Structures are given as structure tokens and as C-alpha cells.
Amino acid sequence: MALVTTKELLLDAQKNGYAVGAFNVENMEMVQAVVAAAEELKSPVIMQTTPSTLKYAGPDMYYANVAAAAKKASVPVVMHLDHGSSFELAMQAFRAGYTSIMIDGSHSVFEENIAITKSVVDACHAGQVPVEAELGKVGGKEDDLDGGNGGYTVPSEAAEFVERTGVDSLAVAIGTAHGVYKGIPKLDVDRLSQIREVVSIPLVLHGTSGVPDDAVRECIRRGICKVNYATDLRIAFSNGVKEYLAENPDVFDPKKYCAVGREKVKEYVMSKMLVCGSNGRA
Ligand SMILES: [Zn+2]
Numbered sequence: 587m588a589l590v591t592t593k594e595l596l597l598d599a600q601k602n603g604y605a606v607g608a609f610n611v612e613n614m615e616m617v618q619a620v621v622a623a624a625e626e627l628k629s630p631v632i633m634q635t636t637p638s639t640l641k642y643a644g645p646d647m648y649y650a651n652v653a654a655a656a657k658k659a660s661v662p663v664v665m666h667l668d669h670g671s672s673f674e675l676a677m678q679a680f681r682a683g684y685t686s687i688m689i690d691g692s693h694s695v696f697e698e699n700i701a702i703t704k705s706v707v708d709a710c711h712a713g714q715v716p717v718e719a720e721l722g723k724v725g726g727k728e729d730d731l732d733g734g735n736g737g738y739t740v741p742s743e744a745a746e747f748v749e750r751t752g753v754d755s756l757a758v759a760i761g762t763a764h765g766v767y768k769g770i771p772k773l774d775v776d777r778l779s780q781i782r783e784v785v786s787i788p789l790v791l792h793g794t795s796g797v798p799d800d801a802v803r804e805c806i807r808r809g810i811c812k813v814n815y816a817t818d819l820r821i822a823f824s825n826g827v828k829e830y831l832a833e834n835p836d837v838f839d840p841k842k843y844c845a846v847g848r849e850k851v852k853e854y855v856m857s858k859m860l861v862c863g864s865n866g867r868a
Pocket residue numbers: 669724728764792793814
């Protein structure tokens with residue numbers, strides 16, 4: 587089917603108490619893996635690319651890949667811009683055909699975050715494309731994104747932010763971080779519940795690679811409707827390739843070793859769709 591937007595998917599997730607997994611893809615094999623996982627579990631799915639991924643190949647290339655996979659897929663697929671770092675990049679993705687856009691103004695002060703988010707919301711809503719924003723800072727480092735030590739989302743600010751920007755979903759900072767965790771992250775789930783009480787739109791959890799599955803389930807119970815996984819997909823793909831090449835050092839056909847990486851990503855994505863509870867929801 588054609589690509590869908592995050593609007594209906596996340597509202598259905600919110601209504602029914604599950605979350606839709608959003609998986610960062612870097613190449614064709616990862617796109618195929620995510621779609622295959624979604625089809626096998628009859629799950630809706632979001633695929634997304636960060637600014638550094640788009641610097642590597644450009645929104646048109648990733649859009650074409652994901653749109654082609656979605657067209658053949660039996661489940662709803664979204665193409666989302668993850669951590670849009672500027673109005674210009676958000677518009678590039680929008681023009682390329684992305685069906686969901688994140689603008690991340692969380693590194694700016696409150697009023698500036700509102701201003702840039704509102705400008706992207708106004709532009710994207712003209713084309714019926716929903717927008718995700720971020721308030722508070724998710725810590726850690728995800729490719730070019732350095733969130734530093736993080737600053738948690740303040741519930742009253744979240745309410746004002748959503749009201750003034752008209753944004754469709756909100757990424758919250760409750761203790762998760764991008765990249766690889768050094769220990770087990772401690773999440774402020776009470777803060778999540780407080781945000782949920784004053785904000786009615788779907789909430790998004792970033793930096794979920796490495797967060798224990800039970801903690802993710804608890805967050806979903808408390809209002810998270812979209813869960814982002816990036817780092818662990820990269821690790822799964824690379825481990826598959828590395829293991830295959832270590833055992834078969836003479837192989838030079840990328841199809842041989844990429845197929846192993848693809849299988850590893852599919853297994854990982856399926857396990858996380860079950861954590862999100864999105865299986866059977868397509
Ligand atoms: Zn993120």
C-alpha cells in the first residue's frame with residue numbers, strides 16, 4: 587500500500603494502549619528487514635532517517651527505497667524524518683514525500699523551540715503531514731546529535747508547548763539517552779505520567795536501544811505511543827556482516843554478507859514489535 591502518515595497510526599496506538607516502533611534504517615537491506623518483520627507480525631511500522639543518514643545519501647534516495655518497499659507491503663508503513671535539525675531539512679524531507687516530520691528544537695531555549703516547531707507545523711500541516719517535536723533534552727549521542735547530559739521535560743512547559751505549536755506528537759526527556767548505555771538507565775516514569783495528564787497528543791520515547799523491555803512496557807502503559815530504536819539496528823546489521831566475513835573471508839559478493847545482516851535486523855525488529863505490542867494491529 588502507499589505510505590501512510592503517523593497521524594492515524596499513533597492515535598490508534600494511544601486509544602488501544604500499545605506503541606508503534608520507529609526503526610532507523612541506513613540501507614536497502616535494513617528497509618527490507620523492517621518491512622519483513624512488520625509483515626510477519628502484521629504490525630504497522632515507522633521507518634526513519636536522521637540528518638547524518640540524509641547527509642550520506644539524501645532524502646530522495648531513502649524515500650524512494652522506503653516507498654517502493656511500502657508499495658508492496660501488506661501493512662501500513664510511515665516514512666519519518668528523525669531529529670530534523672533545521673526548517674530547511676524538514677522541508678527537504680517534506681518535498682521528497684516523507685509522511686511524517688520531526689523538528690528537533692530541543693537544543694534551543696523554550697521560545698525558540700516553539701517558534702521553529704510552529705513554523706514547521708504550519709508548513710507541513712498545509713500538506714496534511716504530521717509533525718513530532720521534542721521538549722527537554724534526550725541525553726547521549728546519536729551520530730551527529732549530542733544531547734549532552736539531558737534536561738528532563740517539565741510537564742507544565744509541555745502543555746504550553748503543545749498548545750502553542752499545534753504539534754501532533756511530542757518526544758519527552760525522562761532519562762533515556764541516544765547511543766550505547768554505560769549502565770541500566772533509570773527512567774522517571776512518574777514524570778511521564780504527569781506529562782500524560784496535561785498533554786493529550788501521543789508521546790514519543792527516544793534513545794530506547796538498551797532500555798530494558800519491561801521499562802519500555804511501563805512507559806507504554808503510561809502513555810508512550812511511538813518508540814524509537816536506532817543504535818541496536820546498526821549493531822545487529824554490523825554484527826551479522828562481521829560474523830559472516832570472519833567465517834568466510836574470501837567472499838566478495840555484498841549480497842552474501844548483507845543478507846546475514848538483514849536477517850539479524852529482522853529478528854531484532856520483530857522482538858521489539860512484540861515489546862511495543864503492535865503485532866496484529868495492522
Ligand atoms: Zn532521538
